[in-house]
Amino acid sequence: MLDIRRITVGAWQINCYVVSDENKRCILIDPGEDPAGIDEELIIPAGLTPIAMLATHGHLDHIGGARYFNEKYAIPLYVHADDVQLANHATYWAEVLRTPGITNPSQIVPYDSDSITIENFAFDIVHTPGHTAGGCCLHLKDKASVFTGDTLFFHTIGRTDRPGLDSGGGHEVLVNAIKTRLFKLPGDTIVYPGHGIHTTIDHEREHNPALLFD
Numbered sequence: 001m002l003d004i005r006r007i008t009v010g011a012w013q014i015n016c017y018v019v020s021d022e023n024k025r026c027i028l029i030d031p032g033e034d035p036a037g038i039d040e041e042l043i044i045p046a047g048l049t050p051i052a053m054l055a056t057h058g059h060l061d062h063i064g065g066a067r068y069f070n071e072k073y074a075i076p077l078y079v080h081a082d083d084v085q086l087a088n089h090a091t092y093w094a095e096v097l098r099t100p101g102i103t104n105p106s107q108i109v110p111y112d113s114d115s116i117t118i119e120n121f122a123f124d125i126v127h128t129p130g131h132t133a134g135g136c137c138l139h140l141k142d143k144a145s146v147f148t149g150d151t152l153f154f155h156t157i158g159r160t161d162r163p164g165l166d167s168g169g170g171h172e173v174l175v176n177a178i179k180t181r182l183f184k185l186p187g188d189t190i191v192y193p194g195h196g197i198h199t200t201i202d203h204e205r206e207h208n209p210a211l212l213f214d
Ligand SMILES: [Zn+2]
Pocket: 057, 059, 131, 150
């Protein structure tokens, strides 16, 4: 039985999720800022052993804490192949956006497949470019849950307006990916976004204002 816990960290209030199994092994999803805080709040007190990190996309607020875990636990960060370059420019973007304390990851494993299975953790990968080129939603079927990063939020969708940073092809590409790929998931799937509160696929299909009129 898998367990999902959330912590919200950093200047962008990004949601980092820790998915753990009964053997106290865990996967970190979007290890953003304040890695020591994530470690001290969710990992050390629960006696968990991190075995890998998965990024929904390569933006600095979602991967900026990965290096701490790369080094402390000797675990890699999985990033979609099309976002590896972005992830390797986290320090650059941190300077541009004046967000200190963010570093480039030191060990990245590029992914470009329909699924990733690590020990007891099986994710289907739904590639949803638009916000970034390598933006993905990570479907954890065992928990009827999907981690949507900055693709889909409660009642809104990801930004596509910041030159260089939102490099995924634009608003229409993003809307199309959500409607034709992400919305193929079962309607009662719980959506755990990169920012803000959780929702469901059905709720967003019916009520998300950013999708209703496109
Ligand atoms: Zn983003």
